[in-house]
Amino acid sequence: MYSPSLEFLKSPIENVVNLLGGVPQDHEKALKHGFYNALAILLLMIALSAGWAVFIVLEPFFKPLLWALLCGSVLYPIKHSLATSMNSWLSSLPTNSTPLLLGIIIVPIQILDNTSERIGNVTLKYIKYIVGFVLCLCICHIMYQYTPHICICIIWKLGMIGSNAISWFMSLFDTYRILAIILGYIILLISFWTPDTAHYFTLAAVFLWMAISLFLASLASSFQVTIFFVLQCLFGCGFGYEVLLVYKKMSASNISRKIVQFQEESLLSEEKLKDVNEKNENEQGLDKENLSKPKDSENVEIRPKDLVSGAVGSINNPSEKEYSNIETISQKDVRKRLLPLDETASSSGIERSTPSFSETSFQKQMIAAALHKHKARIEVGSSNVNSNHRERPESTKYLYGLTWACVLLSMWTYFWLLHATYILLLIYIIKHTGQYFHIWQMIEEQIKKLWTVIHTWYSSRHEALFPVHITGFFKLATQMNGVMMEILKDSVNMACCTIVILGVICAIISTIVFLTVQVYSEGIHMLQVGSSILNSTYMRNTKLMDGWQSQLDSIVNDAYSYGRQGISSGVHHWLKDVDPEKASQLEEQVLQLWDRIYQAWMTSNNAAIGPKVTTSAIYASFDSLVEDVQKTPELLNMAGIMAFLQDNVGTLLTVFDSLWIILKGNITLFMDSFLAIIMIVFGSGTAVINFFLNLIVFFTALFYLLASSNEMYKPVDLITKYSPNSGKRFAVALEDAIASVFHASIKRAIIYGLWTWLIHNLFQVKLVYIPSVLAAMLGAIPVMPVYLPSAPAVLELYFQDCTFYAVLLSIIQVVSASTIDSTIYKEIKGGGHPYLTALSIAGGMFWLGPEGVIMGPLLLCALFVAVNMSTYILQDNESEQELQEQMKHLSELSRLTQLRKCVS
Template sequence: MMDKSKKRSIEGIVSLFENFRNQKSRQAESLRNALYNVGVLILLGALALVILILLPFIRPLGFGVLFGAVLFPAKKKLANSINSWIEKLEKDETPVVVGIVKLPFSALERLGEMIIYFILTHIKIILFGSGFLIFLRVMLYFLPKHFLSYVFGIIQWQHSLFEKIIGSFNSTLVTAIIIAYIIAVYFLWNNSNAYLFMIACQLVWIFIFAYVSSFFGPFQIPVFIITLLYGLLGLIYHDSSSNPYFLKIKGYFKKEEKKIEDIKEEKENEPAGKDILNKTKTHLSEIKSKMQLNVSQEENKSTSNKPDELESDWYFKILFYALALTVLWKQLWILTFCFVPVVFYSIIAIFKSLGLDSYIENQLRNPIQKAKEWFNVRRDALLPIFLPGVTELNQKVHVIFCNKMKSYVDDISSLVMILFLILFVIFISVFSIVQIYSETITVIQLTGNLVNRTLTMRPDLVEMLPFNMQSMNDIIENGYQHSRSTIEEYLDMFLNNTEQQQAEKFKAQVLTVWDRLIQSYIDQYNHHDTVGPRVSSDSIFNSIDEIVTSSGLTFTSAFTYAKNNLSLMREIGESVWIVLRTNIQLLFSLLTTCFGVLIGSGHFMLSFLFNAVIFFTTLYYLLQSSHDRYIPIAVNTNSAMQIRVVDALESSVSSVLIATVKLSIFHGLFTFVTHTIFGAHVVFLPTFLAAILAAAPFLETYWCCIPAFLDLWLSQNHFYLGLLLMAIHFFIPPSFNVIIHSEIKGSGHPYLTALSIAGGIYLLGLEGAIVGPILLCLLIVLFDVTINSLSTQTTPNTFSSSIVNEEIQSPM
């Protein structure tokens, strides 16, 4: 009993100790969970504080990140070029000053090499384009001035002739022809005249087609011509058996069809397990690649794959070729700039290919060697004593300078890219302001000419005006006559008590000044080829001097007029003082408003400068710290999953930025090319507007061609040319938008991309056109990566279990 009680007491102590330990572990676990919760709350609070602190600078920071992503590839290439240049200086032991002097010549040689390489690789397109331009120039030079109008007249005459012929066929005539032909075939056809009946049959069918085409109204002639052409094509295809050329074409198509049928048969006859084996092999290779721990090999493998050529690249090639031909057509002097580097590189290439450089070096080797021997003997007599030490010091300085330059390559390249960005923005801004100002004046002048032309060509519109104004010149003339008569009335009243001769002379001089002012104003907006008298500014000042220095002018009339109208002048002065006194508060509020505007604009300028400093500082640090990859996306990756996530995010974000830039460039250049080719007077305003609307799509870009359409139609009287311009802008750019939206990786359907752009603009402004698609890409990419990771986690287990089952079931 004692043993049992002792045993129970020991078990009770042990159970008490275990309960105490379990309770302690539960408290430790709850304490650990509490610490975790507190840590998470602290992190979230710190994150919220950081967001609140950086919230005023989100905009410049975000734009710095975006511009850095655009400039980083160019910065990387520039840094590599500077590194290779420094290594070449170290290898050749060339002084830095000499290397800097030789740099423009090397750049000129490289530019010439690029131009010649481009010419050789695109020789066919260049020859075709040059031949087409030369042929067009010759045709426009030798052909008569109204050649196209003659051709258009011939086409109109043929159109009316076809219309009359088709309209002459009615149901009675066609029925009579058919019945007569059937009766003739029934009674007169035999083997000897079968060929004639075959020709007559074709004519009868042509009559039938003409009668059927008459039911299509305004489209009867196109339907008739298309029917005849399609029938002619069928005739050629049917009779190609007798032509060896058509036999070759038909044999080629038969071979291609046979190849397609063979491929289909091979796919149908493949064993059912072949697809499973192929999938198994690819699955094994995927597992093997995921099991590799070398991250650099994975990165090299991902970067070594070259991207496929995109469909939009073809559009850009055609657009750039058209742009080059258009610019060369308008400005042939640009070829002179390409002539200098091409000649420079050609001379160097000819020297190297003929061996002239080595020949000259061999010829100068002996004289140079003799000069060196003569100089080495007499060195102390010709050179200063400190020169050897200075040479050694220069070599050390050269080595130190090259090493320092290598360490500052990223800084230098970053500063160069930022300076290039600033100069580019300044150039684009100044160019845009100048072009917009000049084309605004052109639009005003064209509007005046358009009003004149419209009122001249449309007399029914004149009846709608309050006065009989035939043009803008009549409006100016009416205003001029009314003001002249008013001035004459005031002068007669002012010179009422003056001598008649002096009054007439003074009035004539004042009216002469007024006439010359109006004529000078009109001459400013007239062309240089206008016929008629012109008034200069000197003649106006001379007329004023005549009034002042005229001997016939006395101030008696002015004094008499003031004395007679003293009460009137006093009343006018009192009314002016009352107005000023009652409106002093308005004047004070106006001054305070102007001062507030100045203070507000000063605050805006300070805010702008502060944001600019943050933007450029962020851009500099991002570019300077980015080496192989852009620093915001160059995160530490320790697994294949993290690499795939980072690569997916990088590709999606870069594709959004590139797509936005592509849309803006394509629509702007396309508008510039089409407006230049069609001869519109306003080109740059629609170009800038199209580029802006492409990046921030408030409206479709085909609305930008409406001013050019009105210009071609109403000002230049080219209605069909303007209609063709509208059709081109209506059909081609929207198809390009669909292609670009489909190239954005990880954004889903193009409709979602368009909605993300519109929603981003609605919420965030213009920058939302970039932020919206980026957020959509991030969401879709994260979703896809999660789904892929879950599928890759379940697939290897099922595969290994199937292998184990096969091993168990297989006999030994």
């Protein structure tokens, strides 16, 4: 029979070896390995060359792609939580039989309900503190506003009497007297102390220390009463701390009593288990056939290797129970796990009796100790890679506290904001009141009854109410609703990515617009304050002669008077051929306009004391003058105008020449500025185009990264897929490091911005938003100390003769900056010491500019993560080997115990 040849199944390397020929049989395998290595190196070089070529192609877009990768790791948790919420909402619509359109309509109602529920729960949780705070405010307000003056005087007098009494008592306890009292008390304590009189000595010790505190306070000459009250406060704190310690001891004694009771109950249960074991041994001795064929459900044997693998797997998995609870394993389960699989013993018919209770307890303790040691090593390694996510960072507490403080200050400043919470609390109260009294349940039952009646009435008349085409339309709408639901479920990921990116863009634009408006208004105020300071400084330090201000005032008054006379003569000369009555009327209006202009100019920088000429009054005078001129055409005497121009042609030419010089200089300046702007725009056009192109690449890459990430961030998923052993652990650690660096920068910016805004508002300075914006920018990009933006506020308080507040503001800013920096830098995962993190930020800025604020600590974190991961992997392998050896030793010990029992 013909058999086909299988030579075509040979590898190309074997064909090459056959073509070479003459190769010894011993060298053929080495030659194949050489060919394989050469081929692998060739493929590696091709892959590296292709990677380098791809890098060269994508080099112009490398920076936006890298930033998209980093920002995506921060925005992915937001997108994932939003997608989860939307999927759960879409899944709840068919469950509740709610159409899609109706579900979209009631979304704002659900948001309002959830908001009111959260605010109500928070209010109910802290109701004691809120009520206490409000009562304290009300009492302080009432005491401040409505306390009679006589009561304040009485309280002041009582305080003075108490101060004088304390001072008198201090004068009684001088050095000799207090030494005599202490020495006498010690003698009495030595001579007469017994357990029966101990109570009296305890009371006497209170008065003794009161006398000692009076003596110590008397040593401070000017602050005797203050020091005495401080000492009493310290004694009160000590008393409270002692009470707290006693309470803790009592609680600990109760817990220890419960533990002893639990141990007694466990010992009783163990004795019962021992009796059950003895009974099982007796039954096994009576029926050996059943022992030779054990049931699977009772005698399942597990190898120590399986026990080790199961223990390691359960420890590595944080969702399973810890092995510290191994004491709760039943006696049968312990027997199953400790019995080894010995085929020789089972084939020879050796009985496997159950070990005694003491031996089993010892073995369990050994297993627990080994597993606990292995678990401790794993926890130490994993703590270097991933910190505990359940514990809230300290900087987050700072952020929440600052946010609430700013919200409360805003509500105190703009009290109308508090009315919005009243509506939400009213909704919460109505909702829970109805639930408590079962009102909503009663309404629901009545609606169900009404719906049953309506449905019964409708079932026999539905064709009369809804014809066929309306019924078909409803069915079509139901089908369309299902189709739209499926489309929305498929596009939830894309929609969430779009919402997150648009939300970030809108938040940035809104913040920039709001801060720009606030900074603009404060910038104008700062320019006005600066100009007034410069003017006042110049006026105080000028080298002009004495009395120059009065001379300047007289010059201005003379100019006003001469100008008024010139206007009057000019009008007379102009209107010499006009009716004298109309000419005098026009002259009066022109002079009135001149007077109002002068008064408005002189009172523009003064406070509003007495009557003040406004701009509207000047416009009214000018309009009335123009109307009178228009109503009287004979006022336009062209001959008089021409004569006036001929007489003053030289003056007019001089004025026009001066105006032309000014206009020419302004036009030149405008043209130079316009040409400079054009040169900048067209000369730097490539930079502008590159900026917008990089922006498009950044947002596009960010969108696709978020859209392609489902349960895990896409880069983490890829690293996990191509390195299944430890790639996931490394990728997750690196992602946490990136997120922690971004969170640190964002937290610094937000915390410093809010803190500066809060402090400046509390000290009631004029400049608030400019220092806050600068502090936020310096928090994100620390090129300078963060407390420098508070310098204008310190100067403002100093110039207002508030030196104490100025010093206090500067101290608060410096101390808070050092505290917040150390706290935030400490929370960067894998960054090492906070000092190294700060140095990495500074070095990154020197290397890459503002981008180095992120890249510097990120590279440091990547280095630490790689080192910690390698150390952790080595420790993990060593601990697993040691655990296997210990479990092997325990299995041998268990086998020897069983053989001993069988022999005996």
